[in-house]
Amino acid sequence: xxxxxxxxxxxxxxxxxxxxxxxxxxxxxxxxxxxxxxxxxxxxxxxxxxxxxxxxxxxxxxxxxxxxxxxxxxxxxxxxxxxxxxxxxxxxxxxxxxxxxxxxxxxxxxxxxxxxxxxxxxxxxxxxxxxxxxxxxxxxxxxxxxxxxxxxxxxxxxxxxxxxxxxx
Numbered sequence: 001x002x003x004x005x006x007x008x009x010x011x012x013x014x015x016x017x018x019x020x021x022x023x024x025x026x027x028x029x030x031x032x033x034x035x036x037x038x039x040x041x042x043x044x045x046x047x048x049x050x051x052x053x054x055x056x057x058x059x060x061x062x063x064x065x066x067x068x069x070x071x072x073x074x075x076x077x078x079x080x081x082x083x084x085x086x087x088x089x090x091x092x093x094x095x096x097x098x099x100x101x102x103x104x105x106x107x108x109x110x111x112x113x114x115x116x117x118x119x120x121x122x123x124x125x126x127x128x129x130x131x132x133x134x135x136x137x138x139x140x141x142x143x144x145x146x147x148x149x150x151x152x153x154x155x156x157x158x159x160x161x162x163x164x165x166x167x168x
Contacts, residue, residue, distance in 0.1 A: 061136075063147055063163040065092065066110070071160035075126070077147045079165065081136040088120055088130045092149065092161060095126040101160065102150040103128055105139070110146045110162035117142065123149055140167055 063077040075092035090103055100122035107114035120130040139145060145165045151158035 059136075061139075061165060061167060063165050065090070065147065065149065065161040065163040067094070068110075068159045068162050069151075071151070073149065073160045075161065077163055079136065079139065082131070084135050086132045086134055086136045086139060088128075088132065088147070090120065090123055090128040090147070090149070092123055092126045095123055095160075097125050099152050100124050102153060102156055104148055104150075105165070106146050106148050107142075107144075108146060109144045109164045110148070113146060113148060113159075113162070117145060120147070122153075139165065143167070 059081050061079040063079065065073075065075045065077055067074045072094040073092050074094065075090065078087075078089045078091075080087045080089070088105070095101060101124075102122050103120040104116045105118040105120065107117050118132055118134075121128045143165060147163050147165065148159055149161040150156045151160050
């Protein structure tokens, strides 16, 4: 073999090694990338069972409750999915210690409050917890809805805090 032939093979071998390194690197890079989960399409949701579809729905919705009518009362409502039911926990700061304050989920938004959709346990000493015998999907399917807290049973027409339910 002469020297010229050996030099001629060097460049193709180097190019082949570079190509192999690039291919192996690309394969390793794509294998280390996280796979993004995507929500099912409407067709896929119709095919899957109701339980599986509900399991993929929102587990928890946090609703900021804003003060109304200069009440000084604000806080949060946490709506949580639990075994086919829905728990609504209200927490308000600035609420009176002993006066029960009626609370409801109303049709519409805080700006255009409609009728009561679901009664909630009255807020006492700033907190309330209610378990509704409906799945959380029922709430999400009937938006717009708002959580509203009233000043007292005697002054149910005076609103002290309200928050629009918006899925996260």
